[in-house]
Amino acid sequence: MTDTDKAIARLVREAKKKFGKRVLPSNDPEFMKFVYNGRARHLKKPPTPVTDQIRDFVKERLSRCGLEKVSADAPSVWELWDIFDDYEFQVMMGRLP
Numbered sequence: 001m002t003d004t005d006k007a008i009a010r011l012v013r014e015a016k017k018k019f020g021k022r023v024l025p026s027n028d029p030e031f032m033k034f035v036y037n038g039r040a041r042h043l044k045k046p047p048t049p050v051t052d053q054i055r056d057f058v059k060e061r062l063s064r065c066g067l068e069k070v071s072a073d074a075p076s077v078w079e080l081w082d083i084f085d086d087y088e089f090q091v092m093m094g095r096l097p
Contacts, residue, residue, distance in 0.1 A: 007042035008077055011035065015072035023069050026062040027055050031070060035080040053096070057087050 001009075015034060024031050032055060037047040061083045062068065070076035090096045 008081060011038040012072065012074050012077050015077060019072040023071050026068050026070050027059040032058060035077055036084055039081050039084055054087060058083050
């Protein structure tokens with residue numbers, strides 16, 4: 001199990017405590033911020049606000065794969081984590097402002 005796997009497992013446990021069994025829209029600001037900040041903590045980055053641009057990027061990516069709802073489970077957290085990685089890559093490559 002990699003460090004990232006462990007971080008995500010820990011984040012899922014924290015998410016279950018905070019969100020319970022609720023099913024949320026994929027661009028729920030509170031859940032998105034929770035995962036984004038958990039990822040930043042693991043990467044030792046300062047937490048930053050989840051902007052409208054990030055929220056729109058996530059919503060578009062999730063709708064491509066038909067994931068319109070998320071919950072405090074590993075697939076939802078993994079998917080958001082991967083999308084945040086992709087978002088930062090797109091910014092770094094100059095494809096997004």
